[in-house]
Amino acid sequence: MADVQELARAAGVEPTVMDWLTALDGIARGLPELGSPDPARRRRAxxxxxxxxxxxxTLTGDARCELSEHRVPTRSGxxxxxxxRPPGDxxxxxHLSLHGGGFTLGSVHEVVNDRLLRHRAAASSGSLPTGSASAGSLRAGTSPGSSRRTPATAAWPWTTRCSKCLG
Incomplete structure (x- = not known):
């Protein structure tokens, strides 16, 4: 990381950002599979x-939000x-957050996405004209290189059909 730190300092990167980059580097050093030639191992790492x-x-998400998982059939899989769903009736x-499909990394099951979507759902409570937002996180298809791909747009018909039951 010494080269990256030198470049960052030369570019005027803030010290707190440098601390964060250094901490990430320390975490990454404990994950040797990040350098694996196997794409599946690299993705897991x-x-x-x-x-x-x-x-x-990151801050934890709002635990008051109810989480439900849905398996949605599409023509592609x-x-x-x-x-x-934030508290209240x-x-x-x-709000729909997309993962997968054309993206190489990311998952609906990542901690960062869970925390972000819980925050977005709960933070909107009472601040929108119709109440609060219900946030959905969609994993569309599989990673690039896979034989089966499902476009993110495949969830739209299901989302609109189920909008009343989702709240």
Missing amino acids: AHELSDTAARRF EITVLHY RPRLG
Whole structure:
């Protein structure tokens, strides 16, 4: 990381950002699979790096949000939708966060996404004209290089059909 630190200092990166980069480097050094030639092993290690960093550097999500997981059949295969519902019974707007498909990394099951979507759902409570937002996190398809891909748009028909039951 010495070269990166030197470049960052030369570019005027803030000391707190440098501390964060140094901490991430320390976490990454404990994950040798990040350098694996096997893409599946690299993805698992990257997921572990993301989860470890999120637990260390982000605020926890609002535990009052109810989480439900849905398996949605599409023409291209099944997709996973996680639904975060804030407390209360009012109608809600929706927020859809997409993962997978054309993306190489990321998952609906990452700690950072869970915390972010719980926060978004709970923070909107009472601040929107129709109440609060219900956040959905969609894993569309599989990673690049896989033989089966499901476009993120495949969830839209299900989301609109189920909008009343999702809240």
